[in-house]
Amino acid sequence: MKLSSMNYLFKQGVRNIWTNRIMSVASFCILLVSLLMIGFTLVFVANINQFISGVENKNEVVIFLEEGIEDADISAMENTLKYTENVESVTFYSKEEALEGMKADMENADELFGYIGDDNPLPDAFRIRIADISQISGTLMEINRMKGIDTIKSPTDFINIMTNLKHFVGIVSLVILCALVLASLVIISNASRASVDIRKREITIMKFVGATNTFIKVPFFVEGMLIGVLAGVIASVCTYFGYVELVKMLSQDTTILSILSVNGFIPVGNIIWKLSLGYIAAGAFISAVGTVLSTRKYLKV
């Protein structure tokens, strides 16, 4: 095909958008809503995963030691812990450090601890960080075999809940996304079919005057692609401002965030470029291919 013909067909595609503006607007709106539904679901799932991962990272285990344990035994235990598999770091907190820390955290500490005098009731302890949280049960079993341990405080149950929750959110979000994509494809293909349907007469005429299928399809492809790109761009802008406003609104109430002990939402800059590219590529592809496929039955003349 000559360059001049390609130029003509491209112009025809652009012109068709205006000529069939009602159907173009309808296709654009359907595509925009579909992209936004999928995009916001992705953003929501990404944030949920970040929250869960943030909670999961609180993987600290505290090992309280028996009363009256010797310094040499403490050093030996520290060495053993350091070389225990799945232990990332080991920090020793003496009973004195624990008492100072407690005093610093409490407002009326002097009054309260005045009754105790020099008698410190707190035990010595190790604080260890676990490398792979999913393997925590095995690691704790191994640590439990060591002598001189009084009790071990670990968030095992909470971590198990979070790991299961992450898994559950992953599956549910995948199902929701698949359903959304499928529903969007059906709606978009119906919209493009309706848009092509009203031009079946035009396609038939083109076939009778000897136009090739490619010559007929190219303007439809251009038209679908441009509508898709435009819907992608507008969806990106809507997501950017919508997300920024939503985060601003939710961040004002810090209770939930502090309960979850997470730093906050994913910054908009971290997601918007990838999402925009996805929007534009998916919008252009689905719309262009959908429109071209809808012309097929009329090309059989």
Place this chain on the structure above:
Amino acid sequence: MVELRNVSVTYSNGVDALHDINLKINDGEFAFVVGDSGAGKSTLIKLLLKEITPNTGHITVNGFNLEKLPKSKAHKLRRTIGFVFQDFKLINTMNVYDNVAFVLRSIDAPIKYIRNRVPYVIGLVGLKDKAKCYPNELSGGEQQRVALARALVNDPQLIIADEPTGNLDPKNKFEIIELLKGINECGTTVLMVTHEHELVRYFGGRTIRINAGKIAFDDYIG
């Protein structure tokens, strides 16, 4: 040249549309095809345009053996045929110039050729001043002239006109046939399908009458 040898068409619903048709139309001929509704005229046109394929028989149109021509290459055959429909079938979103130029654009004709050829053909059918008008701004007769210009622009070997006067008033009917006769005099084969016997009797010439899927009459009248 158009040639049909022992052509039969039976539709999937069992209707026997054409039965053992033998027909030859030589280059440069003007032939009327007449017959009542359901006689098989439309089926004949569909065969010539390779819209359908016969159950049996052989068809040759403008040197194309339609048996061997795949559907995907039907556009090559159609580029040698100018087609005029009863309902004009103009693209309403294009003006007269673009409706005619479209045919040449679809075959990748050079822009310079399109710029010269299209105004010339629009002038031939007497619509020089209406090149920028849209179909809905034209009368029925003018729309059919645009359809004729579109059929002519590619300098086809054969023009098939399917009831081209069906939607026109008597004055325009005569004018359109006069135009088709003029085109024929320049060497283009014309096959005009009609059920208006008075027009056929008035203009005369080769007349093929199809009745119940068979050729009932094929001779020169008038």
